[in-house]
Amino acid sequence: QSVLTQPPSVSGAPGQRVTISCTGSSSNIGAGYDVHWYEQIPGRAPKLLIYANINRPSGVPDRFSGSKSGTSASLAISGLQAEDEADYYCQAYDSSLRDVVFGGGTKLTVL
Amino acid sequence: EVQLVQSGAEVKKPGESLKISCKCSGYSFATYWLGWVRRMPGKGLEWMGIIYPGDSDTRYSPPFQGQVTISGDNSINTAYLQWSSLKASDTAMYYCARTRAGTTSAFDIWGQGTMVTVSS
Numbered sequence: 001q002s003v004l005t006q007p008p009s010v011s012g013a014p015g016q017r018v019t020i021s022c023t024g025s026s027s028n029i030g031a032g033y034d035v036h037w038y039e040q041i042p043g044r045a046p047k048l049l050i051y052a053n054i055n056r057p058s059g060v061p062d063r064f065s066g067s068k069s070g071t072s073a074s075l076a077i078s079g080l081q082a083e084d085e086a087d088y089y090c091q092a093y094d095s096s097l098r099d100v101v102f103g104g105g106t107k108l109t110v111l
Numbered sequence: 112e113v114q115l116v117q118s119g120a121e122v123k124k125p126g127e128s129l130k131i132s133c134k135c136s137g138y139s140f141a142t143y144w145l146g147w148v149r150r151m152p153g154k155g156l157e158w159m160g161i162i163y164p165g166d167s168d169t170r171y172s173p174p175f176q177g178q179v180t181i182s183g184d185n186s187i188n189t190a191y192l193q194w195s196s197l198k199a200s201d202t203a204m205y206y207c208a209r210t211r212a213g214t215t216s217a218f219d220i221w222g223q224g225t226m227v228t229v230s231s
Binding site: 089097099102103105 | 148214215219
């Protein structure tokens with residue numbers, strides 16, 4: 001059970017917009033630590049999608065966006081495509097655990 | 112081009128030792144932290160620890176402290192993850208990944224992964 005809580009699964013039709021939440025606490029997201037998001041397509045290595053809450057690395061489409069408020073963060077994916085089917089993870093530092101934690105992961109299904 | 116190339120899949124018996132590697136190229140190896148992430152079958156990602164090759168400063172996630180050793184060799188731009196006595200529960204995919212500023216920054220480049228299978 002991770003200290004960063006994500007929904008186990010989300011789904012959406014092609015072209016739709018979905019959001020994935022990452023709920024933390026006052027010792028991680030609420031303490032001001034940056035949240036990062038990764039995409040892992042089955043059989044592939046994870047890929048950085050969003051760093052420091054809202055920033056996209058070069059090459060990541062602007063369909064992907066991140067936000068953060070209070071003790072939570074969110075990843076939004078607009079214009080869903082079949083290739084977006086993957087597991088998505090949030091990551092942040094936790095000062096109580098003195099550890100870096102990942103959320104439990106969210107499986108995105110494109111209907 | 113920045114690349115992290117990991118060593119190949121391993122099949123080991125419980126109690127055996129193992130050292131897997133992550134060869135880094137295309138950037139200054141000594142000036143970025145290099146970390147290891149585990150993904151057990153059917154589970155999510157777990158942060159294991161990181162090393163700063165410039166001075167060998169190493170940080171471990173508490174569950175992995177004492178269970179694995181992270182090291183690096185600046186002369187060949189390679190980082191390592193090693194076990195002295197493997198357990199069946201070490202069966203997992205292991206990824207190395209680069210990060211700029213240690214525990215609070217993102218892993219921006221990842222290796223392809225090394226599958227470790229521990230079975231009698």
